[in-house]
Amino acid sequence: MTTSLAPCSTPTAALLAAQQAAFRAEGPVSAATRQARLQRAIDMLVQHCDALCQAMGEDFGGRAAVFSMMNDVAGSLGSLKHARDHLTEWMPDQPRPSVSPFDNFGATAWVKYQPKGVVGIIGTWNAPVFTLLSPLASVFAAGNRAVLKPSEIAPRTAEALARAVAEFFAPEELAVVTGGPDVAADFSRQPWNHLVFTGSTAVGKRIMQAAAEHLVPVTLELGGKSPVLVGQSADIANAAERIAVGKGLNSGQLCVAPDTVWVHETQADALVGALQSAYAGLFPTIAGNPDVTPVVNAQHFARVESYVADAGARGARVLMAGDWPSAEGAAQRRMPLRIVVNPPADSEIAQHEIFGPALVLRTYRAISDAVAELNAGERPLALYYFGSDATEQQWVLDHTLSGGVSVNDVVMHPALHDAPFGGVGASGMGHYHGHEGFLEFSHARSIYSAGSHDPRREWGMLPPYTEQFAQMVRGAITP
Structure with a gap:
């Protein structure tokens, strides 16, 4: 044909x-x-x-x-x-x-x-x-x-x-x-x-x-809403600096950018303060700063701004890392990092990948509760864990699934040239x-090459089949 x-x-x-x-x-x-x-x-x-x-x-x-x-x-x-x-x-x-x-x-x-x-x-x-x-x-x-x-x-x-x-x-x-x-x-x-x-x-x-x-x-x-799990054993200042560095890269316009940070409720304020300090250290000014990547175009800029505004209108606390937004910065599509604390589950920023200079921060009482919420959603391209508790780290790895993981850092595993980079489920294949x-x-092409002698005829393995061959096959059916 x-x-x-x-x-x-x-x-x-x-x-x-x-x-x-x-x-x-x-x-x-x-x-x-x-x-x-x-x-x-x-x-x-x-x-x-x-x-x-x-x-x-x-x-x-x-x-x-x-x-x-x-x-x-x-x-x-x-x-x-x-x-x-x-x-x-x-x-x-x-x-x-x-x-x-x-x-x-x-x-x-x-x-x-x-x-x-x-x-x-x-x-x-x-x-x-x-x-x-x-x-x-x-x-x-x-x-x-x-x-x-x-x-x-x-x-x-x-x-x-x-x-x-x-x-x-x-x-x-x-x-x-x-x-x-x-x-x-x-x-x-x-x-x-x-x-x-x-x-x-x-x-x-x-x-x-x-x-x-x-x-x-x-x-x-x-991509997807790549989460950061900050364990209670984490060095908060170190975690904040690394999250700020990762989120600052390309102003969060990376498929593996940290999207939602989970932290114990007793450490939330400390993490917010450390994030603000770390981000300001990286980007002391926003408008006119060549190290701050602009949001790629007006449409995406408006999308990120609408996510933040929607969360604020729904009662979420919105904090800033970096100097106050200015008309000059907005005209350049350069904005400080906004930290949106515990937005409602039905808010835009909670449902969509942010892909820009904003970050969701959520609090937990037990890290198992945070993991349960993560597992109820789509599987992300990246997952990040901070902490010095080896048992907890292993538990998190065993009870989550993501494309890849960085431990005590963010956005680093895609740089592994001798390890696979890819997603799972909604984050890809x-x-x-x-x-x-x-x-x-x-x-991957399987190839079989026959030997010089075929014993099937002499062993009764070809038609017409015999009762002896039927018993031989039955004898091979074992647990």
Whole structure:
């Protein structure tokens, strides 16, 4: 039976068709080819890092180049270099036990890891380079080709990346598609061999629904309301500083940013005061401070402000870390960190991922009560625990589920290049980084090779079946 492919009616479809044809023509993808592609991506980033950081700064309306260099460029380089240096350890066939008793006659088995083909990668605006090139490291390590779709909310970065990629790669190997929501929707509907998406849970559902049309496997990194559990044994000043640092990164516009902090009711005031002090130390001024990343656009700024205003109108206590909001700061979309204490469960800020310069603080009487509330909600991309009580720490790890965990710190586990990064449930599925990323974008192909002699006929294992064979099978049915 033969099937005809639909005509390439869009630029994305044409790129996909060209890459799939090149993939089929290439045959096995050697370790040297994979390493060369990774090295070119590394060289591309090194050569274009300043242009990319400038573009990211312009897209945000003033994000510090040093943050973009650290988060997007250095973070991506770490993923690419780790994959380059370790893929030869991941590629070899894995011998597996063969089928008994045929293994006695020379039958063998192994698993062969082969590239899936062409992978589509949809990035997001908050880390517009990292969310494309960090998964690309795993995609290239597994021997695939790729097409990137940057976020339309960061259009200057998208264009800068497209220019950089075109300089270092043929479009049949790696390409960039730019455009708005219509282009993104078309991108998600294509028959990729695998599709990666980073973004919100709501959009992730639409991506998965579109991918289902062609049974495209997906890797989804979706975020969520990542909680911080502050145990009573925690050093409050240290916890506050690390939470403030993590929340200050990109002004909370990170998928693993701390969202809701749980603290014992007797330590709440101390934690609030320490957060205010720590945040003010990091950002002594807000308006005009280049270290304070603006909220990316007016729409997202208004969204975060509405969350805070709604909570205050419903009776929640709203405190500030950082200097008083000013008209100048608002015009720049730079605002201090607002700490919203015990907002009602039905408030906007309690129900939605904040993704901006605001933080929910909730109090508990027993940490088990906090964990019970967490477990009643959606599983987050990240969970954070502070404390020196090893028994409590283990209990928290055993009784919660999240994409990843940082202990006595926040937002650090995604920097582990040799450990999987991914979500669970509403925060996503699948992984990239390290060996697990290589496996994510490889097809694990089981192979059985028969031995030189087949004993089934002489043992009565082939039709017509005998009573003797039936008794032999029955004898193998044991507990």
